[in-house]
Amino acid sequence: MSHFRLLLTFAALSLAAPAAARLGEERGITEGLINVGIAFEISEVCPTIDARRLRGLRYLLALRSAASDLGYSRAEIEAFIDDDAEKDRLEAIARDRLARLGAPRGDVTAHCAVGRAEVARDSQVGRLLAPR
Template structure:
């Protein structure tokens, strides 16, 4: 009976550790998706002369992300490791390129960025909220 109690206690302690393990920040949609949106908005504003960034809003969103990650239990070290990771940057760049391509953007054609930018502003979603017409 004692061995069974000890076995159950061990199993419970191991499963509790597994259940409380945090996913990588890239797997937290509200964090990763918002970083992706900021990157897409930045690409649009860099390549479309008639659209600019809402810089204060972008900074506010970025600062809010760090606070949100902290509230989810991530340490500053975990947040910075994700933010500074070359692999994560490349992964997000690939997702950004795919989104832009799907949105009709052609590299080297500023007008295509402007079309997508205007659509995003009109939709009023996460990307459009970070942009404004000049």
């Protein structure tokens, strides 16, 4: 999910080694990043579903604020986002979740179906998507 890596890099712009490991244990932060990655991937694969980019940006800013509220500095947050091992870990989780939801990598029809289901159930992923 190369787009997921791009998204995490962007999050660092809008959003320390030991601190990065601790931040990676903050479930609310990591779940939020995984959800954004899933929504972004669905919007990239499915031609009939767009990403709600402004809503996604606001959500990423909220995650940054939440990390800051938890006591992490901007430098710690950026170090976490830049951590290649964390990117790999979050990417693997996002891919696994998409597959478990019924959308294996590259399956356009399945990505569209999962995206529409997420929108219908008003999940965090669904709120980041805009079916056409």
